[in-house]
Amino acid sequence: MRTLKWIRELIFRNLGWKLLALSAAVIIWALVATEPELSTFATVRLEYKNLPEGLEISSDPVTSVVLELRGPQGELRGVGDTVRPAVVLDMSNVDPGEHTFAIGSGNVKLARTVQLVRSIPAQVRFSFEPRRMHSVPVRARFTGEGMNGYVIDKIVVEPKELEITGPRTRVGRVTTVLTDQIDVSNVTGTSEFRVNVFVDDAFVRFESAPEAAVTVTMKKRDR
Numbered sequence: 001m002r003t004l005k006w007i008r009e010l011i012f013r014n015l016g017w018k019l020l021a022l023s024a025a026v027i028i029w030a031l032v033a034t035e036p037e038l039s040t041f042a043t044v045r046l047e048y049k050n051l052p053e054g055l056e057i058s059s060d061p062v063t064s065v066v067l068e069l070r071g072p073q074g075e076l077r078g079v080g081d082t083v084r085p086a087v088v089l090d091m092s093n094v095d096p097g098e099h100t101f102a103i104g105s106g107n108v109k110l111a112r113t114v115q116l117v118r119s120i121p122a123q124v125r126f127s128f129e130p131r132r133m134h135s136v137p138v139r140a141r142f143t144g145e146g147m148n149g150y151v152i153d154k155i156v157v158e159p160k161e162l163e164i165t166g167p168r169t170r171v172g173r174v175t176t177v178l179t180d181q182i183d184v185s186n187v188t189g190t191s192e193f194r195v196n197v198f199v200d201d202a203f204v205r206f207e208s209a210p211e212a213a214v215t216v217t218m219k220k221r222d223r
Helices: 002-012 015-034 073-077 168-173
Strands: 037-049 055-057 064-072 086-090 097-102 115-120 123-143 150-158 161-167 177-183 190-198 211-220
Touching: 037 073, 055 161, 064 073, 123 150, 123 168, 123 211, 161 168, 177 211
Parallel strands: 037 086, 123 177
Antiparallel strands: 037 064, 055 123, 064 115, 097 123, 123 161, 150 211, 177 190, 190 211
16 A cells, blocks of 8 residues: 555656646657658768877878768758767777778767768778887078178078977978078078978977077178
């Protein structure tokens, strides 16, 4: 008897609120059930997670894909307002070399009522390499030499080398890094310039601030 009484109290406790919640759920279900189903294409960002420490992506990155989606009209029109679609690739098991990732429901984040029909492309491929750090010489570049009768006599670059990092093969191709051009057309003695340094590979980056101090000494051109 006590069990029956407890069940009865559980059912009828806050009965008004429970009926109100049930009515709201039924109304929402009815609206969704009667809403026309549509399909659309959406360009979404491609994300990744769990890239192993010490590995670098060395291929041109794929940053977005096109998803064909199907769902209630209201949900499709609001794509991006609530649950923003995204493709998330798990790279935890990759090692050096090429790896292909299939894009499907397992790695696509969508609202509950929206279905994935297909992805364009259906697969993406990345190349992975071990990370390498390497110090390379800094080479200063100049413009305007000789315009005032003076030529460069001495150049001092500090630091002489900068450390770069990135995919192993790409770092191995970099033999020097270059400063921005320094205009010496009006220099007659010794001047110091602080300039930025550039590495000519988008996959390679500097470990520290890419700056250098360049001291230039000019001399009168021999006649």
